[in-house]
Amino acid sequence: MTTLVESDAAAARKRGLTPEQKLRDIQDLFIRRWGEMGATWGINRTMAEIHALLFITGKPLCTDDVMERLNISRGNVSMSLRALCDWGIIRRFHRRGERREYFESLSDIWEMFSIIAAERKRREMDPVLETIKQCQQMLSEQSLGKAAARDEDVKLTRQRLAGMEEFMAVTNKIFEQFVTNAKSGLNRVVRVLLKALP
Amino acid sequence: MTTLVESDAAAARKRGLTPEQKLRDIQDLFIRRWGEMGATWGINRTMAEIHALLFITGKPLCTDDVMERLNISRGNVSMSLRALCDWGIIRRFHRRGERREYFESLSDIWEMFSIIAAERKRREMDPVLETIKQCQQMLSEQSLGKAAARDEDVKLTRQRLAGMEEFMAVTNKIFEQFVTNAKSGLNRVVRVLLKALP
DNA sequence: ACTATCTTTCAGTACTTCTTGAATACTCTG
DNA sequence: CAGAGTATTCAAGAAGTACTGAAAGATAGT
Numbered sequence: 001m002t003t004l005v006e007s008d009a010a011a012a013r014k015r016g017l018t019p020e021q022k023l024r025d026i027q028d029l030f031i032r033r034w035g036e037m038g039a040t041w042g043i044n045r046t047m048a049e050i051h052a053l054l055f056i057t058g059k060p061l062c063t064d065d066v067m068e069r070l071n072i073s074r075g076n077v078s079m080s081l082r083a084l085c086d087w088g089i090i091r092r093f094h095r096r097g098e099r100r101e102y103f104e105s106l107s108d109i110w111e112m113f114s115i116i117a118a119e120r121k122r123r124e125m126d127p128v129l130e131t132i133k134q135c136q137q138m139l140s141e142q143s144l145g146k147a148a149a150r151d152e153d154v155k156l157t158r159q160r161l162a163g164m165e166e167f168m169a170v171t172n173k174i175f176e177q178f179v180t181n182a183k184s185g186l187n188r189v190v191r192v193l194l195k196a197l198p
Numbered sequence: 199m200t201t202l203v204e205s206d207a208a209a210a211r212k213r214g215l216t217p218e219q220k221l222r223d224i225q226d227l228f229i230r231r232w233g234e235m236g237a238t239w240g241i242n243r244t245m246a247e248i249h250a251l252l253f254i255t256g257k258p259l260c261t262d263d264v265m266e267r268l269n270i271s272r273g274n275v276s277m278s279l280r281a282l283c284d285w286g287i288i289r290r291f292h293r294r295g296e297r298r299e300y301f302e303s304l305s306d307i308w309e310m311f312s313i314i315a316a317e318r319k320r321r322e323m324d325p326v327l328e329t330i331k332q333c334q335q336m337l338s339e340q341s342l343g344k345a346a347a348r349d350e351d352v353k354l355t356r357q358r359l360a361g362m363e364e365f366m367a368v369t370n371k372i373f374e375q376f377v378t379n380a381k382s383g384l385n386r387v388v389r390v391l392l393k394a395l396p
Numbered sequence: 397a398c399t400a401t402c403t404t405t406c407a408g409t410a411c412t413t414c415t416t417g418a419a420t421a422c423t424c425t426g
Numbered sequence: 427c428a429g430a431g432t433a434t435t436c437a438a439g440a441a442g443t444a445c446t447g448a449a450a451g452a453t454a455g456t
Binding site for chain 2: 019020022023026027029030033034036037039040041042055056057058059107108109110113120123124125127128131132134135138139144145147148151153154156157159160161163164166167
C-alpha cells in the first residue's frame with residue numbers, strides 16, 4: 001500500500017508536476033497514514049483523514065474543499081466535521097462577507113491530545129473504575145456473609161480487582177495530569193518523566 | 199444497560215443464590231464492562247471479554263469453560279484464545295494426565311499493559327513516525343527546488359510536520375520507558391511522574 | 397417573501413467485521 | 427494404528443458501521 005503511494009508520488013515528480021501538486025501528494029501520504037492509525041484506535045478512518053487534512057495544510061477549508069480533496073460525499077463531510085467540532089479539536093469559523101463556513105484544526109498537538117485524553121478518560125475509564133468499585137462492594141463481607149467471603153475463589157477475584165483498581169487509578173491520575181497541564185505544562189510533565197528515568 | 203445488570207444481580211441475591219452464583223454475577227459485571235471498553239479501543243468485544251474472564255477468575259480455564267460461561271461458539275473461542283496468546287497476555291498450559299488445554303491470564307496488569315503498549319507502538323506509531331520523516335524528506339529544498347521550498351504553503355506543512363514529529367517522538371519515548379521498565383520498574387516510573395507533578 | 401447558497405439529516409445501500417458450525421486436522425491411548 | 431477426545435480452520439451468514447444522495451432545513455441578501 002505504502003509502496004504504491006510512494007512510487008506514484010515519485011513517478012509523478014519525475015514527470016514534472018507543479019510544486020502545488022507535489023505538496024499535495026506529500027500531504028496525501030500523511031493523511032492516509034493518519035487515517036490508518038485512527039482506524040486501529042477506534043476512530044473512523046474518514047474522520048481521522050479529514051482531521052489530518054485540516055491539520056497538515058494548516059489552512060481553513062470549507063466543506064467543498066474537503067469533499068474534493070478526499071473524494072467523499074457532502075453528507076459524510078458534514079457529519080464528520082460536526083463530530084470533530086464536538087470533540088473540540090477543530091474550530092468552525094466564519095469569514096466576513098462569505099456565506100460558507102470554514103473549519104480549521106487546532107495547531108498545538110499537545111493541546112489536542114489533552115482534549116482527546118480527557119474525553120476518553122471520562123467516557124471509557126471512569127465507568128470501568130466505577131464498576132470495579134461496585135464489584136468490590138458486592139464482594140465485601142457484609143454483602144456476602146462471613147463464610148462466603150472467606151472462600152478461595154472470592155479471595156482471588158478480590159485480589160484481581162484490587163490490582164486492576166490500582167492500575168486504573170494510577171492511569172487516571174496520569175491522564176488527569178495531562179489534561180490539567182495542557183499545552184505548555186505538558187511539555188514539562190514529559191521532560192520531568194524523561195529526565196527521571198535511566 | 200448497567201442498571202439492568204445491577205438489578206438482575208440484586209434481585210438474584212435476594213432470592214438467595216448460592217455464593218458461587220453471586221460470585222459469578224459479580225464477575226460478569228466486570229467482564230461486560232471490560233468488553234465494552236475494549237470495543238471502543240479497537241479491540242473486539244468478545245476477545246476483551248474472554249481475557250477479562252481469565253483475568254478476573256484468576257483460574258486456568260479450558261475452551262468449554264469459556265464457551266459455557268460467555269455463550270460463544272467453539273470456533274470463536276479458539277480463535278480468540280489464539281489471538282490473546284499471540285499478544286502474549288494469556289498463557290496456554292497443559293495439565294499432566296489431562297487431554298485438554300487450559301489458559302490463564304497473566305496476573306500483573308502492569309506487565310500486560312507493557313506488552314500491549316510495545317506491540318501497538320510497533321504496529322501503529324512507528325509507521326506514522328516513519329511516514330512523517332519521509333514527508334519531511336520530500337519537502338526538503340533538495341527535493342523541491344529552491345523556489346518551491348520557500349512557498350508559504352510548504353512552510354506551513356513543514357511546520358505542522360515538525361510539531362507532529364516532536365509529539366510522536368516523545369510519545370514513543372514514553373512508551374519505550376513503559377516497555378523496558380516492565381513490571382516492578384513501571385511502578386517506579388509512575389511514582390516518579392506523580393511526585394514530580396503539582 | 398422569495399431566491400440563492402450552503403448545511404444538515406436520514407433512509408437506503410455498500411462495505412467491513414464478527415460469529416457460527418460443520419469439516420478437517422491433530423494427538424493421545426489402548 | 428483405530429478411534430475418542432480436542433483443537434483449528436474457514437466458508438457462509440449475521441450483525442454492525444460507514445457512506446451516499448436526495449430532500450428538507452437554515453440563513454442571508456434582495
